[in-house]
Amino acid sequence: MTKRVLIAGFKHETNTFSIQPTTIQSYEARGFKVGEAIVPYFKGTNTEIAAFLDGCAKHGWQPVLSLAADATPSGKLTKECYETIVGTILGDIEKAGKLDAILLNLHGAMVAEHTDDGEGTLLERIRAKVGPGVVVAATLDLHANVTQAMAKYADILVSYRTYPHIDMYDIAAEAVEIVKRTLDGAVKPKVYLARRAMIDGADHGRTTSPGPMTELLDRCAKIRSEDAGVLSASINAGFAWADIPEVGPTAVIVGDGNDPRFQAYVEGLADYIWETRDYRTVKYFTVADALARAKAVASVGKPAVLSDAADNPGGGGYGESTGLLRGMIDAKLENAAMAAFYDPEAAAACHKAGLGATITLKLGGKIDERFSPPIEATGTVTHLSDGNFVIEGPMLRGVGVAMGSTATFKIGGVEVVINSRRFQNYDRNFFRAGGIEPSERAFLAVKSSQHFRAAYAPIASEVIIVDEGGGVMSNDLTKLPFTRVPRPIFPLDGE
Ligand SMILES: [Zn+2]
Numbered sequence: 001m002t003k004r005v006l007i008a009g010f011k012h013e014t015n016t017f018s019i020q021p022t023t024i025q026s027y028e029a030r031g032f033k034v035g036e037a038i039v040p041y042f043k044g045t046n047t048e049i050a051a052f053l054d055g056c057a058k059h060g061w062q063p064v065l066s067l068a069a070d071a072t073p074s075g076k077l078t079k080e081c082y083e084t085i086v087g088t089i090l091g092d093i094e095k096a097g098k099l100d101a102i103l104l105n106l107h108g109a110m111v112a113e114h115t116d117d118g119e120g121t122l123l124e125r126i127r128a129k130v131g132p133g134v135v136v137a138a139t140l141d142l143h144a145n146v147t148q149a150m151a152k153y154a155d156i157l158v159s160y161r162t163y164p165h166i167d168m169y170d171i172a173a174e175a176v177e178i179v180k181r182t183l184d185g186a187v188k189p190k191v192y193l194a195r196r197a198m199i200d201g202a203d204h205g206r207t208t209s210p211g212p213m214t215e216l217l218d219r220c221a222k223i224r225s226e227d228a229g230v231l232s233a234s235i236n237a238g239f240a241w242a243d244i245p246e247v248g249p250t251a252v253i254v255g256d257g258n259d260p261r262f263q264a265y266v267e268g269l270a271d272y273i274w275e276t277r278d279y280r281t282v283k284y285f286t287v288a289d290a291l292a293r294a295k296a297v298a299s300v301g302k303p304a305v306l307s308d309a310a311d312n313p314g315g316g317g318y319g320e321s322t323g324l325l326r327g328m329i330d331a332k333l334e335n336a337a338m339a340a341f342y343d344p345e346a347a348a349a350c351h352k353a354g355l356g357a358t359i360t361l362k363l364g365g366k367i368d369e370r371f372s373p374p375i376e377a378t379g380t381v382t383h384l385s386d387g388n389f390v391i392e393g394p395m396l397r398g399v400g401v402a403m404g405s406t407a408t409f410k411i412g413g414v415e416v417v418i419n420s421r422r423f424q425n426y427d428r429n430f431f432r433a434g435g436i437e438p439s440e441r442a443f444l445a446v447k448s449s450q451h452f453r454a455a456y457a458p459i460a461s462e463v464i465i466v467d468e469g470g471g472v473m474s475n476d477l478t479k480l481p482f483t484r485v486p487r488p489i490f491p492l493d494g495e
Contacts (some may be wrong), residue, residue, distance in 0.1 A: 015316020055176030106145020120149025205237030310471030315425030350407030383435030
């Protein structure tokens with residue numbers, strides 16, 4: 001009998017400090033594919049869903065396509081948004097009739113208005129519907145806040161092992177192979193989980209230089225090579241910008257069956273995460289220090305790349321904070337550019353004024369009055385576009401991006417690519433969509449805290465991380481209003 005395997009994707013990294021709710025429209029803006037539309041969108045891309053589809057073809061499984069929904073990180077999902085998407089997935093499972101397995105492409109840090117554990121709640125409801133006989137596998141982001149419910153209700157959890165994330169396809173293919181062995185009756189996967197009292201750790205999961213995360217991944221590889229019963233081992237750095245009880249780093253092992261040695265492995269890994277909690281490979285600069293450093297190293301064609309880390313839309317930042325941009329303008333930088341700056345009103349004003357027009361704009365600082373005030377500046381509209389392009393860099397290569405109405409606005413020597421939908425800048429085409437060839441500038445500023453490295457480090461004279469605090473994605477966690485995490489917890493409380 002042909003095995004029948006349901007495929008669904010429902011991803012979100014929820015920054016609970018953001019006041020921007022996540023709605024169905026947020027999903028439609030980033031990516032919301034239903035049924036057969038999933039295939040042409042994902043086929044051939046570096047994504048989990050592509051690996052799920054290929055896995056079905058490889059093993060002769062019949063794929064049952066539910067939906068694949070992804071939204072840019074922002075605040076909590078509305079109850080309506082969450083229940084609409086979960087309801088569709090559960091409805092598709094019911095309509096599908098007999099299923100052998102369910103492949104889920106999740107993130108692992110989803111929070112909705114009515115549940116702190118978006119994925120755990122989804123998995124619990126799926127399990128309640130299909131019972132214990134259907135294999136449920138989920139892929140997770142390396143920044144998942146893995147919960148007891150997720151471990152209990154999924155048979156298989158596998159997370160990315162790269163940050164910047166470039167191994168989506170590979171880890172999903174790994175999950176598929178464990179599903180295959182399970183369906184063959186060769187293994188009985190069970191998820192083991194351990195965490196310590198910490199919000200952040202493992203150097204936030206960075207794998208670009210040696211540190212706790214690379215050491216942890218080496219240890220995982222060693223455990224796997226020495227113990228055939230370990231079907232998969234993942235380290236999740238956690239997503240710190242979530243004020244929820246089960247926040248923070250975790251070690252996860254998928255073991256073959258019930259055995260205390262699997263729990264011992266994850267406890268050992270969690271101990272190492274705790275021991276290395278103070279280790280940081282990244283230095284954070286104030287705006288002034290960052291610009292001084294950038295001026296010292298930058299040249300045209302070998303740009304200094306400035307990361308506006310506290311405003312990273314990839315972690316729920318609004319993408320419109322003005323601190324770094326104001327600094328760049330005040331410093332009278334030449335040959336400088338920033339992307340992607342979220343301000344639909346300003347983009348519309350540029351389109352209305354037309355190419356070449358000189359206008360005065362109120363730029364950014366419009367969403368959340370707790371943070372940076374708008375910039376009022378006179379400049380020239382140097383490029384207009386619909387904001388559509390295809391990712392060409394290593395992260396999500398081949399995936400289409402629709403930034404919405406996009407305009408480039410030049411203030412002195414600083415060009416700002418202004419877009420109408422929020423995106424983290426992790427590909428050089430975010431500049432090119434604004435008519436800017438990034439390799440020809442001396443200074444590039446990106447709304448991203450880490451993912452930009454995959455695309456920009458190869459052309460950068462130096463990467464400089466800017467974080468003065470005071471953003472919903474600031475790395476100074478002690479400045480954020482946590483109230484619901486269990487106390488004491490690192491780094492809010494002393495030793
Ligand atoms: Zn991540």
